Amino acid sequence: MTFPTFTSTQTDPHARGKELGTHRRKQITGNLAGYTDLFETAGATPAQVRVWGERALDRCAGWAPRLAEEITGIAAGAGLEPWQVAVVNARTEILAAIDATGEGECSTSVVLPGGGLPPRTVQTWDWHDHLRDAPMLWELEPAPGHVVRTFTEAGALAKIGINTAGLGIHFNILRHDTDTADVGVPVHLIARRILDEAATVEEAADIARSATVSASTVITVVTGSEAASIEISPAGVAVVPPGPDGVLLHCNHFLDPALAVGERHATERPGTYIRHRHLRDNVEGLSGEDLTGRALTMLSHGPDDAPVCAHPDLSQPLNQRWETLATIGLDLPARRMRVHQGGPCQVTEATWQVF
Structure with missing residues (x-):
């Protein structure tokens, strides 16, 4: 599919x-x-x-x-x-x-192997199962010669994506004490402007800082040689670089120490820490050249293990049901994404859609 x-x-x-x-x-x-x-x-x-x-x-x-x-x-x-x-x-x-709450959401891994080799990325995208028909892949040309390809939801201007300047983004939701009902610039539009206009992490961060927001998210930006998680909240914007080993992992809690003081998601639903630990414990597999191997390394089901691959509990109301609707990797050299419909437990070499 x-x-x-x-x-x-x-x-x-x-x-x-x-x-x-x-x-x-x-x-x-x-x-x-x-x-x-x-x-x-x-x-x-x-x-x-x-x-x-x-x-x-x-x-x-x-x-x-x-x-x-x-x-x-x-x-x-x-x-x-x-x-x-x-x-x-x-x-x-x-x-x-x-002030909605929920356990599910996304896990992102980026590894910069060095030596001139391209970044190795993979993300799960979790959302409510009754919205499983919402995703689509959209290609557009916002400026002459500049092409954007995005995995998004029908009617939304962008989410995860890549542009022909060689910059790609992953996308995870966050929650912060300063989130407010005084609606600001939608974070999905920040993602779109980054894809439309940025070629570097610094340019992407400048776009994020220019927006007045009311909700929190993290946009992990990757180019051929650099990466950073741009954590966005009403309290400010922080740029989190990879570790000395070139590894950058993000789930649904703030990593920047100053912004983490206002953490909301993980204080109410600490599963994000368990998922992050699962990624850290499996960095070797997430560093591999093969995207299928990276996706299978992500594979982990709750309740006994980190629920990186989510399946809905149909006994719950729809706002508390979560499913891994997509697994996505960025192919920076080709300026393409590889997208699998569903979670890592369903990934094979044949299920990737190149876009």
């Missing part, structure tokens, strides 16, 4: 968005419906969600007008209001506003 793909032919932001919205209307409206159910289950009212969506779009228009135009274009193509597409892009911010 593979994720649906779409290649934009339009270069104007509004036209590009409208083209995507037209061709992926069913998937985008379905994704919005799934998030509407999630927010309602977590305690938000429709009126609150609309206000948050409108605020997110306004913040986007002030920080990245071209991305706001693209959101408006997607809405036009999909037959939605712009604030509704903004809701999909601001789902992290809305969940922070609701």
Whole structure:
């Protein structure tokens, strides 16, 4: 099984968005419906969600007008209001506003082997199982000759991805004491601007610092020769480099000592520490050249071991059910991603989708 793909032919932001919205209307409206159910289950009212969506779009228009135009274009193509597409892009911010909690989420490994060899990366992407049809792969050209390829959710402008400047990103959610309901720039749009504009870790960090946010996340940036986890929260932005061994591992807790003082996710659901320890204990396998081998090294199921590969407990409400929906590696030399639909326990050489 593979994720649906779409290649934009339009270069104007509004036209590009409208083209995507037209061709992926069913998937985008379905994704919005799934998030509407999630927010309602977590305690938000429709009126609150609309206000948050409108605020997110306004913040986007002030920080990245071209991305706001693209959101408006997607809405036009999909037959939605712009604030509704903004809701999909601001789902992290809305969940922070609701103060939603949950055990699942993603694990990321980056190893810089040195000696001129390319980085070895792999990530699991965990999310709610009722949204398993949301992911898609999208290729676009935000500037002449600059191509972006992203694994994202239908209607969201970016998530995990790579560009033809040779920069790629992984993406994990975080939670911080300073997260607020005063919705700021959506972190998914920070990821998109990094893919659109950055070729170095420093450029990516500068983009992150320029945004006023209300929710936390970490964007792990990788190029052919460098990597860093850019931890983003309302309390500030921190750049966490690899260790002396070239290893950079991230789950869902802050690594920067100053930001870690306000840690929320791990204080309520400490499984992130267990997953991080599993990665650290298996660095040798995560350092291998073969992506299938790296993905299988990730493999670990709860409750007895670190739940890096998540499967939903169907007895739980939908906002407490988690599934590893994708396993992803970045191929920096080829400027491509390799994507597997599902968790590491289902990975074989034949299941990778090259994008």
